[in-house]
Amino acid sequence: MSEPRVLVLGLDPFRVPGPWDPQPVADKIEAGMAQFEAAGVGARSCLVGLDGSDDIETVLTAALTERPWEVVVVGGGIRRAEGQLFEDVINLVRRHAPGAAIAFNETPDDTYRAAARRLNGA
Template structure:
């Protein structure tokens, strides 16, 4: 049984990132990462945004952050690693500070190691 969500994962929706590329492997990695949370009984929600202009990214991320208290917020590599996304990365970090100031911020290496990134910061007591 998975507990109430304690972790929010903010990342890019691989199907809404423009360019000539195959989003399938990234989507598979994201699902594997989410499956790890379930296997460990840790509640998680995702906030995947598009770069295709279909989202007001600041509004979508703000709403997700404000929806509940988060113990950990993981910011995905698609937002962090691209020079073109440095402004988005700054925006996301500042939104976390504003809407979830008590949350730890974690960074994954790959989509499928997202649980490991969050686990570094999860308290052992889910009520903590």
């Protein structure tokens, strides 16, 4: 596997308050990440919880500053979350990964396709 070029930001389905079954979403996230491996593109995911167990800004900042990212994919859970989470995440990406393209997936299992639209040399 090559060095990570893509960072995928999303919600950990097991730490999103319910009642709901998070397993189907977790399975789709896993399938989406497997597509990066199959394509030989290094990727890493950073999933945060909405259950109060994370300092979301700290967790995302650590991931964004871990290395230079070519693409940052912002998942649908973040985009649809209540409040200003989406706005905060976009500003964190701008601040801490200014050289990265930003992509948005439609579903968790099309994350590779979203990144590939913005990935140089994919």
